[in-house]
Amino acid sequence: MIFITVGSMLPFNRLIETMDAWAARHPQQAVFAQIGDGSYEPRHMDYARMVPGPEFRARIAAAALIVAHAGIGSVFSALEFGKPIVLVPRYADAREHTTDHQLHTANWLRTRPGIVVAERGDDMDAKMEQARHLQADESGFSSAAPAPFIAAVRQLILT
Amino acid sequence: MKRVLAISSGGGHWTEMRRLMPVFEGLDVTFASVRPDDAADVPGHRYYAFSDFSRFNKRGALRSAMQIIGIVRKVKPEVVISTGSAPTLFALASARLLFGARTIWIDSIANVDRLSTSGRLARFVADDWLTQWEHLASPKGPRWLGAVL
Numbered sequence: 001m002i003f004i005t006v007g008s009m010l011p012f013n014r015l016i017e018t019m020d021a022w023a024a025r026h027p028q029q030a031v032f033a034q035i036g037d038g039s040y041e042p043r044h045m046d047y048a049r050m051v052p053g054p055e056f057r058a059r060i061a062a063a064a065l066i067v068a069h070a071g072i073g074s075v076f077s078a079l080e081f082g083k084p085i086v087l088v089p090r091y092a093d094a095r096e097h098t099t100d101h102q103l104h105t106a107n108w109l110r111t112r113p114g115i116v117v118a119e120r121g122d123d124m125d126a127k128m129e130q131a132r133h134l135q136a137d138e139s140g141f142s143s144a145a146p147a148p149f150i151a152a153v154r155q156l157i158l159t
Numbered sequence: 160m161k162r163v164l165a166i167s168s169g170g171g172h173w174t175e176m177r178r179l180m181p182v183f184e185g186l187d188v189t190f191a192s193v194r195p196d197d198a199a200d201v202p203g204h205r206y207y208a209f210s211d212f213s214r215f216n217k218r219g220a221l222r223s224a225m226q227i228i229g230i231v232r233k234v235k236p237e238v239v240i241s242t243g244s245a246p247t248l249f250a251l252a253s254a255r256l257l258f259g260a261r262t263i264w265i266d267s268i269a270n271v272d273r274l275s276t277s278g279r280l281a282r283f284v285a286d287d288w289l290t291q292w293e294h295l296a297s298p299k300g301p302r303w304l305g306a307v308l
Contacts (some may be wrong), residue, residue: 008170072171106270149305
């Protein structure tokens, strides 16, 4: 199963259209998409507008591959479950987000194991093929922040 | 026991807050975010939902502000901690004004190249103004103490 998510805030038709076309070319692949408020409704894959938190995590856990906007929530979800992820950054000039910070997030993360970045204009078939061979090597990834940062923030609260 | 309000928008902001959970061990903490379902992420804690807004939907700002100030008045926090975004600035400002709360802003790790707009505004309402990127820290602030990753 491939799980696609646009996150919880803004629609992202470009990602959903691209992946719907990909799903049409790969009918043997089971694909599920969380599409948010997007106006484009997929025809070649199952979808939901919103997926509650626990179900979202269950779908991540069950997926072989995640395809997502380059949002931090999606990135951490994939890392916590040790799943490879294709990151599709949103662009501000296309009003896909308010700023280009997703491009910065993608640039920062692109060298991390288990992460492939698909920018605007990239060939999605090639990116998906590349991601299919990935092993996310994040078995020891914690769901909590590093202990020194936890301690530092706690100190701020207690003083 | 310190009374803490931990507040964030949804999506990645809430994910970053959840990664800070060990910070709150043994404290009297109330959480607030935008999805009522997300109460399930913080079992055993009080949770309030407020409505979000963004630059694409500015009209929601007033409603969001009223809801957040309502939450602050209920919780009467001694400390408010936020992982963004813009709506939570209302929580920092009102808690400081109404209850003299200590306020902490942790700019999202997603802001790699520069602080978010709300992150830059946070300097005016945050006692502790933090970035998660060392290269964005400066002597006049924001400070860098680490990151959620």
